[in-house]
Amino acid sequence: MQWEDEGYVLKVAPQGESSLVLHLLTRAHGRHAGLVRGGRGSRNRGAYEIGGLLQVSWRARLAGHLGGFACESLRSYAALLIEDPERLAALAAAAGLIEAGLPEREPAPALFEAFGALLTALTESESWPAVYVLFELRFLALMGFGLDLSSCAATGGRDELVYVSPRSGQAVSAQAGAPYRDRLLPLPAFILAPRPHESRPSRTEILDGLRLTGYFLGRNLTLPPARDRFVDRLRQRAALSGPASNGPI
Numbered sequence: 001m002q003w004e005d006e007g008y009v010l011k012v013a014p015q016g017e018s019s020l021v022l023h024l025l026t027r028a029h030g031r032h033a034g035l036v037r038g039g040r041g042s043r044n045r046g047a048y049e050i051g052g053l054l055q056v057s058w059r060a061r062l063a064g065h066l067g068g069f070a071c072e073s074l075r076s077y078a079a080l081l082i083e084d085p086e087r088l089a090a091l092a093a094a095a096g097l098i099e100a101g102l103p104e105r106e107p108a109p110a111l112f113e114a115f116g117a118l119l120t121a122l123t124e125s126e127s128w129p130a131v132y133v134l135f136e137l138r139f140l141a142l143m144g145f146g147l148d149l150s151s152c153a154a155t156g157g158r159d160e161l162v163y164v165s166p167r168s169g170q171a172v173s174a175q176a177g178a179p180y181r182d183r184l185l186p187l188p189a190f191i192l193a194p195r196p197h198e199s200r201p202s203r204t205e206i207l208d209g210l211r212l213t214g215y216f217l218g219r220n221l222t223l224p225p226a227r228d229r230f231v232d233r234l235r236q237r238a239a240l241s242g243p244a245s246n247g248p249i
């Protein structure tokens with residue numbers, strides 16, 4: 001058995017004295033693991049960082065075996081983020097979600113593209129926090145747990161959608177949700193903006209967005225520690241900034 005593909009590194013686990021097991025999100029073969037012999041050597045340092053894009057060839061005697069990877073590094077995203085701990089934490093959180101939630105060897109080309117778009121935003125855009133929240137919403141949808149934010153669950157209207165029902169995952173308008181607002185989740189306005197990927201929401205709005213996605217992620221899968229660390233880092237920054245937390249993140 002053999003195939004070639006591109007893959008983003010999700011997780012790296014040492015194996016023996018000199019080898020490692022790579023867990024990748026590949027374009028055509030989904031989340032896939034493989035052994036890299038000699039991968040822990042100094043010559044390969046930096047090639048197998050989380051988020052790195054690799055050209056890989058996988059080979060195994062039988063389809064169900066772990067098999068081995070032969071890899072060529074195409075791009076290292078982590079190296080570009082090393083001086084920005086928040087962006088680096090976002091990268092680790094997204095990789096952790098995929099590793100935790102995507103069934104192994106299930107093709108997920110749309111998720112491959114979404115993860116690639118997030119990596120581009122993390123390295124090139126000041127709007128990366130909004131893109132991250134949108135990535136989690138997309139991840140929920142691709143895993144079969146998508147939210148319905150198109151209209152109000154109570155009235156069917158499309159105006160002033162500011163809440164989400166934790167029970168149904170559907171949007172709720174300001175008027176319909178007012179009596180129950182303490183039991184509803186916030187729906188930040190930037191998520192419904194015409195071009196949400198270009199939004200510069202406040203830190204409070206980003207945290208509200210992560211509270212929304214985190215609720216449904218936690219209900220349907222085990223949240224990875226990296227995701228908790230990322231959110232905690234943003235909360236700490238907002239707390240230290242005081243009133244400035246309402247400015248762009």
